[in-house]
Amino acid sequence: MSQDKLILNLVGLKDPHIHFEADAKTQTGLYYGHPALFINAKLLKKISRCPNCGFADCLVKDGHKTVKLKLSPQRFHLLILRLAKQRFLCKHCGSIITSQTDTVKPNCQISKNVWQSVVMDFHDNMAATLIAKQNGVSAGTVNRAYPQAAQMISNRFVRLPKHLSFDEFTSSHQNRRMRFIFQDADHHNRVVILYGRRKAFLRSYFMQYSQKERARVKTISVDLNAGYVHLIPELFPKAKIIIDRFHIIQMTQRSLNEVRLSVAKKQLHFPRKYRMIKKYWCLFDKPFDKREAKRLYYRVPLRIVTDTVALSPKFTSVYLVYQDILTAVQRHDQDLLAKTICDYRKLNCSMDTAIRSLKQNLKAVTNSLKYAYSNGPLEGVNRNIKAIGRTAYGYRNFDHYRTRIQMELFA
Structure with a gap:
């Protein structure tokens, strides 16, 4: 192997027109305040025709033009190639032409290898x-x-998957806009991120697919966003709507905690009861039939729950409704879930709103127990998206943010 090829391989270059001196040595110095290694070379590339006037055999050598090209760094030093490019003078039109190398883009001093590494x-x-x-x-x-x-990624499905998951996330833009994201619920290997989540925007996007293509979609998993629930039948006539199981439990759990806190405020003059309600809040979120038998100070968990629930008839009713919904979801019992929602009676608390939302979407709620699909994988993607935004302290350009998400998670 010749010396030129050996050095070219070491520095990651492939242009055969770059030649190094017989006693080529690296020199150390500073490049814009950073320690760097300098290598001297010449670009001996002939030009047979003037690119301006098009005449051949009218070019004569006219010295060299030395440029500094930035190569891939080596350890703790930058690697700078001092490349002397051959210049030519056209005798016909008088223009000066400088030979070019494929190592860098035109009018750029950073090698393509560095761009690829970035x-x-x-x-x-x-x-x-x-x-x-x-x-x-x-x-x-x-x-x-x-x-x-x-250019290396695609933000569009050529054909819509048969099972989809819809969700949204908050972008790192200054106005904190919500962005729409959907995923293949079967393979979880790709997501599509859109600029907005409004009905008009989503309708115009999905209408780009043919009616036959949209009719292929069988199920769509969503949270309790009313906009998606009303838009899906219009765009996907044969798709079954599935309300995510996590959001069903989360909504009823929040209502339970609001009622629990309202009961705690009434026990401020009874410190022992107040501490019991506030301190052991996690016991009320667990299934009732899975209480641990170990002692917490002077009370077992089962007794803590029963004594606390007995402080308020409203809290008792709300707690029993929550436990029925939790049991139905865990056992995938559609009948129990539907019966609990339909037989609910108003208690003048936040649980009324939660049950009313579930009752309005009863078919989609029971579908969550009929099908195995959920928004769990997509929620995990949203968590990683937030981590990407925190690492960069936010993105001013949403296109850059979307490209980074696709590159990190799915490329």
Whole structure:
């Protein structure tokens, strides 16, 4: 192997027109205040025709133009290639032409290898400043690499999956807008992120698919967002709506805790009862038939629950409703869930609102126990999206944010 090929392989270059001196040596110095290694080379690339006038055999050599090209960093030093490019003078039109190399883009001093390394670092949850430091570039250069990364991903399903999951998340933009996200509920290997979640926007997006394609969708998992529930029958006529099981439990659990706190406020003059309600709040969220028998100070958990619930008839009724819903979800008992919701009587508390919402979407609620699909995987994606936003301290450009999400999680 010749010396030129050996050095080219070491620095990660492939242009055969770059030649190094016989006694080529690296020099150390500073490059914009950073320690760097400098390598001298020449670009001996012939140009047979003037690109301006088009005439051939009219070019004569006219010296060299030395440029500094930034290569991939080596350990703790930047690697700078001092490349002397051959210049030519056209005798016909008088223009000066400089030979070019494929190592860098036109009018750029950063090699393509560095750009590729920056894009590959988008797969890891790192801030732009850390990526810039590792590749020896500025944070602005990292931001300019996002369009190149966006070409490597696709933010659209060619064919709609048969089972979908809908959700939204808060972007890191200054106005904190909500963005729409949906996923293949079967394979969980891709998501599509849209700019907005309003009905008109979603309708215009999904109408891009044919009616036959939209009719292929069989189930759609959503939370208790009324906008999605009303829009799905219009766009997906054959799709079954599935209310996520987690949101069913979460909504009734919040209502239970609100009633529990209202009971606690009435026990301020009874410190022992007040502490019992406030301190052991987690016992009321658990299934009643799975109480642990170990002692907590002077009371077992079962007695704590029974004594606390007995303080208020309203709290007793709300607690029993919550336990019935929790049992129905755990056992996938559709009849028990439907009976609990339909037989509920108003108690003038927050549980009335929760049950009314479930009753209005009773078919979709019972579908959550009939089918195994849920929004759990998509909620996990939302959690990772928040982590990406926190690492970067927010994104001003939503396109960059979406590209980073796709690169880190699914590329």
